[in-house]
Amino acid sequence: MSDQRELQNGANDPTRRIAEAAASVAPRLIEIRRDLHAHPELAFEETRTAGIVAAELSRLGIPHRTGLGKTGVLGMIEGGRPGPTLAIRADMDALPIQEETGLPFASGVAGKMHACGHDIHTATLLGVAEVLKGLAPMLAGRVALVFQPAEEVLGGAAAMIADGAAEGIDLALGFHNMPEMPVGTTGYVRGACMAASDRFDLIIRGRSGHAAHPDHAVDPIVAASHFVTQVQTVVSREVRPLRPAVVTIGAFQAGTVHNIIPERVHLKGTVRTLDDETRDTAEAAIRRLVAGLETGMRVTCTLDYVRLVPALANADRVLDPMLAAVTAQLGTRPEEGDPTMGSEDFAEFAARAPAAHLRIGSGTLGRHDHLHNADCQPDEGSIAVGVQALSRAALELLA
Missing domain, CATH: 3.40.630.10 (Zn peptidases)
Structure with a gap:
């Protein structure tokens, strides 16, 4: 009781x-x-x-x-x-x-x-x-x-x-x-x-050569630098201003010495969004920029884009x-x-x-x-x- x-x-x-x-x-x-x-x-x-x-x-x-x-x-x-x-x-x-x-x-x-x-x-x-x-x-x-x-x-x-x-x-x-x-x-x-979290690895392959003769090479560092700048426009010019989004490049790995243009660059990035529409927009834009990089900079790109968790x-x-x-x-x-x-x-x-x-x-x-x-x-x-x-x-x- x-x-x-x-x-x-x-x-x-x-x-x-x-x-x-x-x-x-x-x-x-x-x-x-x-x-x-x-x-x-x-x-x-x-x-x-x-x-x-x-x-x-x-x-x-x-x-x-x-x-x-x-x-x-x-x-x-x-x-x-x-x-x-x-x-x-x-x-x-x-x-x-x-x-x-x-x-x-x-x-x-x-x-x-x-x-x-x-x-x-x-x-x-x-x-x-x-x-x-x-x-x-x-x-x-x-x-x-x-x-x-x-x-x-x-x-x-x-x-x-x-x-x-x-x-x-x-x-x-x-x-x-x-x-x-x-x-x-x-x-x-x-x-x-x-936020939803996505990550991507981008391998940019050019043609290595002597730094003194860049015309004999295809420089993946220059191409990667263009991409790092361009990818910031995903948030500033493609995502609706009232929809939060972040695109960050966390790693830029390339080269070994002062006077050699390397064969490849490895970029690592993350994408954070709060809604599915923005998530889709960001991924589509990054894929399009990568395709344009190949055409404009004479490089070959391999993009591994992974959706980790939703918002x-x-x-x-x-x-x-x-x-x-x-x-x-x-x-x-x-x-x-x-x-x-x-x-x-x-x-x-x-x-x-x-x-x-x-x-x-x-x-x-x-x-x-x-x-x-x-x-x-x-x-x-x-x-x-x-x-x-x-x-x-x-x-x-x-x-």
Whole structure:
């Protein structure tokens, strides 16, 4: 009878129950985060991380599968009544960066670092798992806990989905820590919040020769330089001005010495867009410019253009209940922000089920951190905030 009364009290005051549960698990989650931070693993190498996740889910009595998408883990919490299946996803991989934080739990692996806070994300979802396991009788449906590898290379979500991680998913929640937002705050974007990401490799072949006799050669460096300049007109002169787009050349590889015109140039670029029309326009324009380069500059081109992930779009039917739930739990409404041209392969889940992505402040007063930086230090207080926000969102979505 006391258990039933406690459940009723929790149902009447989920704010208190979730807040107390999050505070209770926070010290253990910080320990786990620091352990993960000291032992970073790159994309599709997250075997140790996955082992820790699986051990925690076993401790909580949560059934789970391992090895999805090579190193992913999928846990499942069954609610007390029938209903939809809600996926909550956290990424686990680190970056190839040499850490310079000086923290006592800094990376012990040379050239590898959790510089994007995926250690924070993994710990947060483990906390959500523990809280929701305790609230399971109140849930109408199931919660799929998706611990995903290889977000940084935009391949882990697709790999897990190929192994069945999205089967039966009706709704999805994603999240990311944001060092530019103070810890304790949250944020969101309505509609498209992160960009589609495409990449291209362009090989331009000319005819090598002595630099003193350029008329005897076909210079691929000059041709490549023309392309680098021309490709900027894709955004400035072909994309509609009110549609955001980015085209960036990230690598220009050619030649070996001062006085030889090389045989070839290798360009590497990325294209970021927020809608399908702009994405199609950019790709078509780049292909046309490459074809024109061959005609105008007497070179031969090989273009490898790959569409990686679509834009991440928040669905109102998930976003609005999530915002209401986070507001009720934390006492302040998430702040509406602008889209980013960065990309996130949670978009693969959002393309298969209505989804929402929550921004969780992880900034510390007096610091000006940014992600993918050797000195990145997200505030660990963001873990408990994320646990509360996501647990309450799941409770409301599966009411």
